[in-house]
Amino acid sequence: MKSLGVIVARGGSKRVPRKVLRTLAGHPVIAWMVRAALNSGLDRVILSTEDEEIAATAESYGAEVPFRRSQELAQDDTRNDAVLLDALERVDANASFGAVVLLQSAAPFVRSEQIDSCVAHLAQSTANCVFAARAVREPPEWMFRQTPQGTVERLLGGDLIGGDQLSQAHRTAMIPAGSVWAVRASSLRAGEAIYTPPLAMVEVPHECAVDLDEEMDFLVAEATAEHYQFTLPPLPDRRSAQRNS
Secondary structure: EEEEEEOOOOOOOOOOOOOHEEEEEHHHHHHHHHHHOOOOOOOOEEEOOOHHHHHHHHHOOOOOOOOOHHHHHOOOOOOHHHHHHHHHHHHHOOOOOEEEEEEEEOOOOOOOOHHHHHHHHHHOOOOOEEEEEOOOOHHHHHHHHOOOOOEEEEEOOOOOOHEEEEHHHHOOEEEEEEEEEEEEHHHHHHHHHOOOOOEEEEEHHHHHHOOOOOOHHHHHHHHHHHHOOOOOOOHHHHHHHHHOO
């Protein structure tokens, strides 16, 4: 299955301004996903952004940036499925890619082999979407939400009593790691949605599922990189040759 990787990065992040350009363990955040993608088995990797500085920084680490995304597709409420469809329309006019892979630029510690696992699972199964996921430490059965009356109620309903209070009584829940989604291009085009059933997932460890949404996440990311001695992957030979040709 021929695969197109689309790294998404917009310049207007609000909670952490310009977050993909911030330095993490010695390199801009955007560099980590660029290098992970380039070292994977993806047939082509591009960056979708509206931001010139992000584009230039990503290119300096080996990324291909064949176009600039429109401002209409760089808003706070822009959905990633619309961004992927835009990328497919721009670079895949002949529908040659069977899989399009969404790669979130603010997920710095994804491994190339995790990207490959998502694509391989997609190719070998009936799933329309395979995404990287991590285990949730807190069972959903223990979660509550505020009511308009100022009280709280159990998120899943009912009462938290008896054996439901024991962690071992619950199956492990999973949540998207915020990094990789491999999607059949045909289902994305037909349904204009990434999460088109049937769905499947590839579990990744917590240290590879750091998602930079808030300032606290950067503290966690720096500590994670130091503890696990994460280093930026090199530019692969085949990409170096393409740039120098």
